Amino acid sequence: MTLPKILAVLTSTGTLGDSGMPTGWYLPEFAHPYNILAPHAEIVVASPAGGAAPLDPSSVEAFKSDPQCVGFLNTQTALWKNTQKLSDFLGRAGEFHAIYFVGGHGPMFDLATSSVSHQLVNEFWSAGKVVSAVCHGSAALAFIRTANGTSLLAGSEVTGFSNAEEDAIQLGEAVPFKLEDKLSKASGGHYVKADSLWGVKIAVARDGRLITGQNPASAAAVGEAILKSIRS
Known part of the structure; x- marks a missing residue:
């Protein structure tokens, strides 16, 4: 039996702006979903520049006591050291069941505004x-316009890192935009978040085809939701 394929996309940005x-x-945002999905799907990894995709060192430190993250870090290095170039997947959506954008601050600086990424998402959609x-x-979804000029997220429940969480880690001034604000605008006010900082929250919209998670704690739940959708 042929396994379904998932395109996992990592950032190529290794520096937080200027x-x-x-x-x-961010380590758990790849490790946790990967461990859920890998037994059931073929996972192909891409990044805007191809080659090695930078891993946020703060995520390694923060999750050094997480067995899943440590195991992933020790055994799956090839996944992010040898990524394929994102543009190589244009016109190939038919080969895949899903596309998944891993978090970390890097996507705010490249995937958010990448015309290649936007085109690829539109093809998948x-x-x-x-x-x-x-x-x-x-952030990779926040600025995408469909063929008719409307936001990809219009009218759909969506989530991502909240303003309060950004401020809590004192990076609110370092990012090019506040993700919560942009997602709220793009969705027409349908941004949702957990009741407390760092709480688990996912949004599943459009008959299970649009899946987003708020923060690192939500990554495993996103993986489970993707698995459920590609199996349905």
Whole structure:
């Protein structure tokens, strides 16, 4: 039996704007969904530039006691050291069941405004595939316009890293925009979040085809929702 394919997208941005602070993709936001999905799907990994995708070192430190993250870090290095170039997947949505944007602050600086990424998401969406993201990975969806000029997220419940969470880690001034604000605008006021900081929250809309998670704690739930959708 042929396994369904999922395209996981990592950032190529390793520096937090002009601050000089290291950033990248966030460890549990790839590790936790990967461990859920890998037994049931073939996961292909891409990034805007291809090659090695920068891993946010702060996520390694923050999750050094998480067995799943430690195991992933020790055994799956090839996944992010040898990513394929995102543009290579244009015109190939038919090969996949879903696209998933891993979070970390990096996507705020590249995937959010990438014309290649936007075109690819539109191709996946038009082909009836699952479009998903977690935390700052939702930035990849915030500015996408469909063929008729409307926001991809219009009228749909959506989530991503909240303003309060950004302020809590004192990076509200370091990012190019507040993700909660942009997602709320793009969705027409349908942004949702957990009742407390760092709480688990996912939004599943459009008959299970649009899946987003708020923060690192929500990554596993996003993985479960993707699995449910590609199996239905």
